Amino acid sequence: MVSQILRRGLLLLPALLLAGCNTVVMNPSGDIANQQARLIVISTVLMLIIIIPVIILTLLFAWRYRKSNTSAPYEPDWDHSTRLELVIWGAPLLIIIALGLLTWITTHTLDPYRPLSRIDAERPLSPQAKTLTVEVVALDWKWLFIYPEQGIATVNELAAPVDTQIQFKITASNVMNSFYIPALAGQIYAMPGMETKLHAVINKAGEYEGFSANYSGAGFSHMRFKFHGLDQQGFDDWVKKAKADAGTMQRADYLKLEQPSEREPARLFGTVDNGLFHAIVNRCVTPNSVCLDKMMSTDLNVKPGQPKKD
Secondary structure, three states, X not given: OHHHHHHHHHHHHXXXXXXXXXXXXXXXXXXXXXXXHHHHHHHHHHHHHHHHHHHHHHHHHHHHOOOOOOOOOOOOOOOOOHHHHHHHHHHHHHHHHHHHHHHHHHHHHOOOOOOXXXXXXXXXXXXXXXXXXXXXXXXXOEEEEEEOOOOEEEEOEEEEEOOOEEEEEEEEOOOOEEEEEOOOEEEEEEOEOOOEEEEEOEOOOEEEEEEEOOOOOOOHHHOEEEEEEEOHHHHXXXXXXXXXXXXXEOHHHHHHHOOOOOOOOOEEEOEEXXXXXXXXXXXXXXXXXXXXXXXXXXXXXXXXOOOOOO
C-alpha cells in the first residue's frame, strides 16, 4: 500500500513542480513575443516529427528482436533497402528544408531593428501611427530609462501605451548586459559604446516583469524592473506624474547614479539632459571628455602623414 502511494506521488511530482512555472514566454501579451512563441511551437513540432518515430521504432526493434523472440526473422545477409533508405534520409532532409525556410523568413520578419508592420495578427500598423521612443541604459545594477520626447527619465520603472509601437534604443554604461521583458519581446544585448535596437508593442494592459538576462556581477539577480502597459490616458497621467517630480537627470546626476548599487527603488525624474543618451553611448558624459563618434570622425578624416586638426 505504501509503495503504491509512493509510486503515485512520484508520478504527480513533475506536475506539481511544473505548476509553479511561469508560462509568460509561451503566453505573452505583445505581438512580437507572441510570434516568437509560435515559432518555438512550430519548430518543436517539426523536430518531433522525426524524434517521436525514432523513439518508438527504437523501442519496437528492441522488443521485436529480443533474444527470447525466436519467431523474429533472422536475415544476416540483409544490407540494403531503397525504400527504407528514402525514408531514413528523405524525412530528415525535408524537415531541415522546412526549418531552414522558417528560419529565413522569421529572421527577417522578427528582426528587432525592423519597424513593426502590424499591431497584432488582425490589425496592420498605420504609417501615420506614432512611435514611442525609449532610451535604455543598463547600469550596475539597475536600469535607466529616458523618454526623450516626453523629457523625463526613470530608474527601474518603464511604461508604455498599449497598441503603440515602441522603439527601444539600448546601451550599457560598463559591462555587457541583456534587456528582457518576456511578455513583450525577446532579449536584446546592451553593450557599452554601442547602441542596439528593439521594436515591439504591448497589446494588453497590465504590469509585467523585466530583468537582465545576462550575468553582470554581484547585483545581477536584483537587476529587475516593472513594465506597465497602460491605456493612452493612463500613460499620459504617468508622464504628468513624472514631470511633476522634482528629480533631475543631468550629467552630474547620471555620474552619481552610474556608481554600482543594488536593490535600487523605482524613481521618476521630471527633467533630463537632452544629449545624455548620446553622451552615454559615446562614452563622454564626464566633463572635458571627447565623444567616440567625434574621435572616430576625426581619425577618419586624417590622411596618413598629416597632423590631426583641432
